[in-house]
Amino acid sequence: MIEKVNPKHPDKISDRIAGAILDLAYKLEKEPKVAVEVLLGHGKCHTIIETTVGFKVKAIEEIIKRIAGDVVCDVVVVKQDEHLTRNQTGKIRCGDNGIFKGMPLTGESKKLSKIARGIYSRYPFDGKYILDGEKLIICQSNAKTSELETLYPSAVVNPLGDWTGGSDVDSGATNRKLGSDMADSVTGGGLHGKDLSKADVSVNIYAFLKAQETGKEVKLSCAIGDTEIDGKPYEEIVKLARDYIDAVGGFEEFAKWGLF
Template sequence: MFEKVNPCHPDKVADRIAGALVDLAYKKAENPRIAVEVLIGHGVCHIIVETSVMLDKSEVVATVHRIAGNLTIDYAEVPQDSHLANNQADGVRCGDNGIFKGMPVTEEQKELSQIARNIFSVYPNDGKYILDGDRLILCQSNAPSDALRKLYPDAEINPLGDWTGGTDVDTGAANRKLGSDMADSVTGGGLHGKDLSKADVSVNIYAFLKAQETGEPVTLCCAIGDNAVDGRSYAEIVEIARNYIHSVGGFEKFAEWGLV
């Protein structure tokens, strides 16, 4: 059983904004320290940013408007905690405590991810999709149910009828759809709105990629300040994650679909 949401689901809109602000930080510094929280809905976008580099408020506003429309923005920016900043003073070290799991993606998960992308390519609006064996449930806003039924005649489509979706219908929060982003790899810590020093980003990506390569589950733990994880230097794990983020087009693009 697997659930997938598309990039216009309110939670993914929040993830995309968080990722885009991390992209802005990386334009200002090679290795910024940043953590972004986003709550969005009903005409308002609340953002709290802890950061080692100041973001241009006009760029923040332009980013939110580009992704989510002309919303009222409540923005708070504060410096990173000094103790956390000192953790990275002498080199790249693990930026937080956590347990992490990488799991090979199943055929069912691959199938639903492709279905979600196919539907979104035709109807680029808020949508959620579930596959449980032979049972396929499609909830796609701004799409006639009859049109979807022609594409997927055996699916359960829009159980409450045709709907409009988006952040005027529902609220969204960053890192609330990790099951969609990570499938069976979900443990603790969110992928989005954080720089690469954070294990929530780099170790999660590393564990996931290793699981796909080996075809076996991967379980890891780390403590803030660790110089190595899984027998690799933490700096190497960060570079593996950096290359992955670059390969998908940046943190905002990464937030659109996650790892699956």
């Protein structure tokens, strides 16, 4: 049983805003320290950024409006805690405590990801999809239910009928769709809105990729300040995660679909 939401779901719009702020941070600084939380809904977007970067509020508002549309922006930018900042001085160290799990993707997960992307390519609007064995549930806004029933005759499509979706129907928040992003690899911590020094990002990516490579479950834990995880220097794990983010086109692109 697996769930997937598309890039126009309000939660994913929030993740994309956080990702775009990270993309900007890495343009402004080589090793920025950033943690972003976004709450979006009903014409408003509240964004809190803890960071070492000297962001201009106007630049953040431009990101929000590009992704979320004409919303009222409430942006708060504060300095990252001095103890957290000091932890990274002179060497790349683990930026958080956490537990992590990487799981090989199942055929069901891969199948639903393909279905979700296919529907989104036709209907680039808010959508949510569930696959439970042979049972497929499709909730797709701004699409004729009859058209989707023709494409997927055995699916349960829009149980309440045609709908409009978006953040005027449902609010969105960062890291609220981790199952959609990580499949069976969900444990602690979220993938979005944090720089690569944070274990929530880098160790989650590392564990997921190792599980795909080995075909086995991967379980890891770390303490803030660790310089080695799973027998590897933490800076190597950060580099692997950075290469992965670069390969998919940046943090905003990564936020659209997550790891699968």
